[in-house]
Amino acid sequence: MTPESLAEGIRRGERRALAKGITLIESSRPEDELLAARLLDGLSHTEMRGIRVGISGPPGAGKSTLIESLGMLAVGKGVPTAVLAIDPSSRRSGGSILGDKTRMPRLSAHPLAFIRPTATGGATGGVARRTRESMVLLEAAGFELILVETVGVGQSETEVHGMVDLFMLVLLPNAGDELQGIKRGIMELAELLVINKADGPFRHAAETTAAQVCSALPLLHHDVTGWMPRVLLTSAQEEQGIEAVYETIQAFRQRAMENGELKQRRLRQATPWMWERVHDGLRRRFLADPTIRRLVGELEPGVENGTLGAVAAAERLLQHFFGR
Amino acid sequence: MTPESLAEGIRRGERRALAKGITLIESSRPEDELLAARLLDGLSHTEMRGIRVGISGPPGAGKSTLIESLGMLAVGKGVPTAVLAIDPSSRRSGGSILGDKTRMPRLSAHPLAFIRPTATGGATGGVARRTRESMVLLEAAGFELILVETVGVGQSETEVHGMVDLFMLVLLPNAGDELQGIKRGIMELAELLVINKADGPFRHAAETTAAQVCSALPLLHHDVTGWMPRVLLTSAQEEQGIEAVYETIQAFRQRAMENGELKQRRLRQATPWMWERVHDGLRRRFLADPTIRRLVGELEPGVENGTLGAVAAAERLLQHFFGR
Structure with a gap:
């Protein structure tokens, strides 16, 4: 199957073609690289039908449950919804802790929903390696709500913010004073802040947190002109409150479509995307070089037993790669 | 000043040489790359005098205050203590939110302490770009307790775990059920878990959290043979409780020195370090290539205005770089 016919299948909304396409773009085999580029090129002029929502927040904030509720609400309205769920891989076991079937049981069973769990693999932080590319495919396949889950608090937020239309931060009710300090940089990025688990004994704490967040917000700047x-x-x-989240996302989309910000934002994201692919390509070509692989085989034992410094070994590899 | 004389100055414990050395290894100028490698090579056979402790935890867990208390206790015992503090850079402002002088006022004024704040710069997650290299310099300069702070929860923990002798996780008293799920992979990495802010109204919650953490621990494996x-x-x-943290770190070090695990662990970290330097070097040499810079200048406008796809532009750059 050529990338062009795969692109056609994806545009027709065929699930098999979509899954195959995502597998292709996620492939790390050198021979798939050009095919993937051709597939993406064939889909790059898709109309902006959907909204890409990045969802971050500290562990335990209930991101998966919120995504499932939001997704169920959307598919209930007939909106095709896709979830790029991050499988938090345990570094030691190498496997994932919770499969996505168990984490989003209702949504994964719905015909209008598409859930793609991806292991982060420790590669680029809390965002899967080919999230940008996957979103292009999903939008071309007709998904109108694309939810991208990230794991953890830290680098992954800025990373996911750089690839979505709307960045949503999910907070715990008892966030307290951590909102004042380190999180400020991340809060600044969010168009939508959700205090989840605002139920039972936590209701009051959630309201306090919401008030703190609100009072911090007017000082912050935002990309999207006029969006507070x-x-x-x-x-x-x-x-509770899921409908309001959905409506806010749609209101944001409406506004950003009208004032051209949606298009502008995606254009601003294109250059970092280009660099990401360049850096990834550099690594892959280095590793694919047979003489480099041989030299790695020669140097690694010395690094492992301490007779050769890591920095010295790296310098030798680089000089060899660029020396020819 | 040659890297060799700089290395001598660092070994003599000269602060000026140390600061200069760290600046050299952090430099992204191509001409500094080889000098930095020579400096590191000259210091690579330093005796393992110190212990490198990585400190992670969610925002608001009080990492800075804990680091300052622990550092003050150590310098009070005459132990030279260094802190590699991460300046959580605000992506929008480009600057840091809180300077380290304000965050650790007592420790930064102490003659036996050395605090080096480094902006993460969005480069490699919550760990500064040259943390591994900085630790080599600090240990060569005679620092016996080296504390590495990371920002956020997520990828940075696995990253910092891969470069320290002991990984310490600082948790909030009200961690609750998030301990059960997503955090497991990170908890598995920790040799020491500290429930901070266990005071006043949070004491009880902290004890509950500690009990939960303890009950989860026996199932986990650890690198260091025999260390629970x-x-x-x-x-x-x-x-409160800072002395116990200090003693636990020293007990760990004692044991890991005796059974050889400290040496083994550092050797296991050498290969990932080599790869990190290789990948960094690939990027830097790509960017230093004048014809690539010219081509980037030609392609970027098209990517920015949407007439050229990001993936297609990246492919052209890579083909050009490797085509010659």
Whole structure:
């Protein structure tokens, strides 16, 4: 199957073609690289039908449950919804802790939904290696709501913010004073802040947190002209406040479509995307070089037993690669 | 000044040489690359005098205050202590939110302490770009306790775990059920878990969290033969439990020195370090190529205005770089 016919299948919304396409773009085999580029090129002029939402937040904030509730609401309205779920891989075991079937049981069974779990593999932080490319395929396949989950708090937020239309931060009700310090840089990125688990005994704490967040917000700048970040309370468990989250996402999309910001934002994201691919390509070609592989085989034992310094070994490899 | 004379100055414990050395290894100028490699080579056979402790935890867990208390305790015992503090850079402003002088006022004024704040710069996650190399210099300069702070929860923990002797996780008293799920992979990495802010109204919650953490631990494996991860309660604010943290670190070091695990662990870290330098070197040489820079200048406008796809542009750059 050529990339061009795969692109056609994806545009027709065929699930098999979509899954095959994502597998192709995720492939690290050198022979797939050009095919993947051709596939993406064939899909790059897709109309902006969907909205790409990045969802981050600390562990335990209930991101998966919230994504499932939001997704169920969207598919209930007839909106095709895709989830790029990060499988938090345990570094030691090498496997994932919780499969996505168990994490989003209702949504994964719905015909209008598509869930793609991807192991981060420790490669680029809390965002899977080919998230940008996967979103292109999903949008071409007709998905109108694309939810990208990231794991952890830290680097992954800035990373996911750089590839989505709307960045949503999910917070715990008892966030307290951590909102004041280190998180500020991340809060600044969010168009939508959701205080989840705002139920039962945590309701009051959630309201306090929401008030703190709100009072911090007016000082922050935002990309999207005229959009003030919104703070919402939810209980994904009890399905409270999910409609408001959905409506806020749609209101944002409407506005960003009208004032051209959606298009501008995607254009601003293109250059970092280009660099990401360049850096990835450099690594892959280095590793694919047979003489480099031989030299690695010669040098690694010395690095492992301490007779050769890591920095000295790296210098030798680089000089060899560029020396020819 | 040659790298060799700089190395001598560092070995003599000269602060000026140390600061200059760290600046050299952090430099991204191509002409500094080889000098930095020579400096590191000259220091690579330093005796393992110190212990490198990585400190991670969610925002708001009080990492800075804990580091300052622990550092003050150590310098009070005459132990030269260095802190590699991460300046959480705000992506939008490009600057840091809190200077380290304000974050660790007492420690930064102490003659036996050395605090080096480094902006993460969005480069490699929550760990600064040259943390491994900085630790080599600090240990050569005679620092016996080296504390490496990381920002956020997520990728940075596995990253910092891969470069320190002991990985310490600082948790909030009200961690609750997030300990059960996503955090497991990170908990597995920790030799020492500290529930901080265990004071006042949070004391009880901290004890509950500690009990939960303890009950989860026996299932986990650890690198260091015979070392069972420890769980401690602290209040950095009220300086409670800091002595126990210090003693646990020293007990770990003692044991890991005796059974050879400290050496083994550092050797295991050498190969990933080599690869990190290789990947960094690939990027730098690509960017230093004048014809690539020219081609980037030609292609970028098209990527920015949407007439050229990011993936297609990346392919052209790579083909050009490797085509010659």
